[in-house]
Amino acid sequence: MRVLVAGATGVVGQPLVGALRERGHRVSALVREGSRERAPEADEVVVADALDREALSAAVAAARPEVVVHQLTALRLLRDDPAGAFAQxxxxxxEGTAHLVEAARAAGARRLVAQSIAFAAAPAGGPVLDEDAPLYTDAPDPGWAATVRAVAELERLVLGAQDLAGVVLRYGTLYGAGTAYARTGGTAQRVRAGRFPLPEGGAGVTSFLHVDDAVAAAVPAVESHVTGVFHVTDDEPAPAAQWLPHYARTLGGPPPRTVPADLAPRLLGWFTAHQLTTARGAANDRARTVLGWKPSRPTWRDGLGAE
Ligand SMILES: NC(=O)c1ccc[n+]([C@@H]2O[C@H](COP(=O)([O-])OP(=O)(O)OC[C@H]3O[C@@H](n4cnc5c(N)ncnc54)[C@H](OP(=O)(O)O)[C@@H]3O)[C@@H](O)[C@H]2O)c1
Incomplete structure (x- = not known):
């Protein structure tokens, strides 16, 4: 099939281009002008900024894809400019998703696969939630509420696009090369420096996902006929009290010191405090049964902090 990958220089996008080509697809890599030299080996490179409607439309039209994959984020900026990373x-x-949907339809594509996140659910109900749990659009932190509303809008646009079969892959918290949890990543540095304390109880649940499994799940999402929302997460949602000390040990850092839970937002920022105290995990049953994907790394215990 002819597949266009938007975000082809990304942590997920880059290896995904190679994985799709290995499956025999003809892959167009969409990159920005300034990122051309980091473009992966692809059958074709097309250039546009996703926020430039006309340029994106022309680039997608030139590629004539049957399937469009949306792996666009600006989260790489997180370490240096968190507010800017979230806003962008x-x-x-x-806007980027709206442009991509419009461009995909105009180019005659019949399928759109988009990256979302598995940690946007409101913290209600059991410790591990399925895809039907409500999103945390009314989170008390205005920044996170805005992030979750943007996630909801992406999902609405992808699943509601006329004439396009939409798939939303809600990735768990990514670890592995190039991510914030890699040994050189921003989270690892904070943990190693002892600047990532554990709020008392550490009951917030995180569902992790190795980058290789994020790539692997996108392949059947491109090739199959299924539509809908899927949690793409490993099999072991874990409370912070379990994964954080394990991660610190693997990184060779000090054991995380325990702090009172009510101090956590000030010490860690609202989102991380939420992640470690109240967040829920995400069950992957639907991806297993409907998408036919299962994690090659079923547990974060075997690799979180190792690379
Ligand atoms: N589920 C999760 O935990 C999760 C989800 C997403 C991201 N993250 C974190 O974010 C980091 C990267 O992950 P990622 O693969 O989502 O992001 P990424 O590696 O930064 O990839 C994002 C892609 O979007 C492209 N892009 C950004 N703005 C664009 C624009 N205006 N027009 C066209 N393309 C644009 C980037 O291109 P350029 O090369 O031109 O910038 C890049 O190819 C990791 O540290 C990861 O841990 C985590």
């Missing part, structure tokens, strides 16, 4: 990512999820 929200624009990519709303």
């Amino acid at each position: 990512t929200a624009r990519l999820r709303t």
Whole structure:
């Protein structure tokens, strides 16, 4: 099939181009002008900024894809400019997605696969939730509420696009090369420096996902006929009290010191405090049964912090 990957220089997008080509697809890599030299080996490279409607439309039209994959985020900026990273990512999820849907339809594509996140659910109900759980659009932190509303808009646009079969892959918290949890990543550095304390109880649940499995799940999402929302997460949603000390040990850092839960937002920022105290995990049963994907790394215990 002819497949266009938007975000082809990304942590997921780059290896995905190679994985799709290995499956025999003809892959167009969409990159920005300034990122051309980092473009992966592809059958074709097309150039556009996703926030430039006309340029994107022309680039997608030139590629004539049957399937479009949306792996656009600006989360790489997180370490240096967290507010900017979230604001720009929200624009990519709303305006960028709208542009991509329009361009895909105009080019005659019949399928759109988009990256979303598995940790946007409201913290209600059991410790591990399925895809039908409500999103945390009314989170008390305005920044996170805006992020979740942008996620909801991306999902609405992808699943509601006329004439396009939509698939939303809600990735768990990514680890592995190039991610924030890699040994050189921003989270690892904070943990190693002892600047990532564990709020008392550590009951917030995280569902992790190795980058290789994020790539592997996108392949059947491109090739199959299924539509809908899928949690793409490993098999072991874990409370912070379990994964954080394990991660610190693997990184060779000090054991995380315990702090009172009510101090956590000030010490860690609202989102990380939420992740470690109240967040829910995400069950992957639907991806297993409907998408036919299962993680090659069923547990974070075997690799989180190792690379
Ligand atoms: N589920 C999760 O935990 C999760 C989800 C997403 C991201 N992250 C974190 O974010 C980091 C990267 O992950 P990722 O694969 O989503 O992001 P990424 O590696 O930064 O890839 C994003 C892609 O979007 C492209 N892009 C950004 N703005 C664009 C624009 N205006 N027009 C066209 N293309 C644009 C980037 O291109 P350029 O090369 O031109 O910038 C890049 O190819 C990792 O540290 C990861 O841990 C985590």
